[in-house]
Amino acid sequence: MEKKRAIVTGGSRGIGKALVERLLKEGWEVCTCSRKEEDLTKLEEELRRPRGLYRKVCNLGERESAKSFVMFCLERMGGIELLVNNAAILGERLPIEEYPEEVWEEVIRVNLNGVFYVTKYCLPHMGEGSFIVNLSSGAGKRPAPYWGAYAASKFGVEGFSLLLAEELKERGIRVYALNPGATRTQMRAKAYPSEDPKTLKTPDKVAEFLLKLIKSKAPSGSYDFRD
Ligand SMILES: NC(=O)c1ccc[n+]([C@@H]2O[C@H](COP(=O)([O-])OP(=O)(O)OC[C@H]3O[C@@H](n4cnc5c(N)ncnc54)[C@H](OP(=O)(O)O)[C@@H]3O)[C@@H](O)[C@H]2O)c1
Structure with missing residues (x-):
């Protein structure tokens, strides 16, 4: 791969942030987003305004917002070799019959429609040898009662x-679904409030695993984090 240009959705904290940091260190240009300007500013400051980092506020659950984010990234970087669909929301943990419709709709909008929008808008600009990584979950592989819209998404x-x-086999674009497993982030703390976060691996371990997958050119498929 000659050029190294990545889009990482939801880079303001957690796994996305660790990935942004890691990719920058390894010489990638990175374009990221979140819904909050102040968190993106904080990210930039924490990383000491690195060269090659671009960021934009957007809501990926809204089609036009997702589109303008991808267009922004393309204007800045000119192309994409790696797309990581990382951003997601948890929603509620409730039985289906009690699950609020508006929460269901928002989770599906962000976690599923958002992945579709960003991927669709990126694809015309991705060539042979590029990668798409979609952050999945154990709740998307085995039935997880009360995880509602999150599990379905x-x-x-x-x-x-x-x-x-x-679909992309012929074009030489690899696609991974990656289940990161329990990781020390805000989302995990919201899902398991009584858990001690110190017992969990840090997000940089997931970033490291993801980079390993790419570097080894692992075949397309569904992967679980391994130490
Ligand atoms: N942590 C775990 O144990 C775990 C386990 C299994 C799977 N995962 C998956 O791993 C991925 C990362 O999770 P995480 O734990 O790092 O989550 P997190 O700490 O909650 O971070 C999520 C990121 O996505 C952004 N985001 C959320 N909704 C967005 C929207 N509508 N538009 C744009 N950006 C949005 C957030 O920023 P804003 O809120 O400011 O928008 C934030 O930057 C997710 O796909 C998650 O489902 C995590």
Whole structure:
């Protein structure tokens, strides 16, 4: 791969942030987003305004917002060799019959529609040898009662990744669904408030694993984090 240009959605904290940091260190240009300007400013400051980092506020659950984010990235970088669909929201943990419709709709909009929008808008600009990584979850691989829309969206992400991999085989674009497993982030703390975060691996471990997958040119498919 000659050029190294990545889009990482949801880079303001957690796994996305670790990935942004790691990619920059390894010489990639990176374009990222979140819904909050102040968090993106904080990210930039923490990383000491590195060269090659671009960021934009957007809401990936809204089609036009997702489109303008991708267009922004393309204007800055000119192309993409790596797309990481990382941004997601948890929603509620409730039985289906009690699950609020508006929360369901928002989770599906962000976690599933958002992945579709960003991927669709990036694809015309991705060539042979590039990669798409979609952050999935154990809740998208085995039934996880009371995980509601989150679980349904992640089953969707798994399926989307596998069908996309088939469609892109001929073009030489690899597609991974990656289940990061329990990781020390805000989302995990919200899902398991009584858990001690110190017992969990840090997000940079996931970033490291993801980079390893790419460097080894692993075949397209569904992967679980391994130490
Ligand atoms: N942590 C775990 O244990 C774990 C386990 C399994 C799977 N995962 C998956 O790994 C990925 C990263 O999770 P994480 O734990 O790092 O989550 P996190 O700490 O909650 O970070 C999520 C990131 O996505 C952004 N985001 C959320 N909704 C967005 C939207 N509508 N538009 C744009 N950006 C948005 C957030 O910023 P704003 O809120 O400011 O928008 C934030 O930067 C997710 O796909 C998650 O489902 C995580």
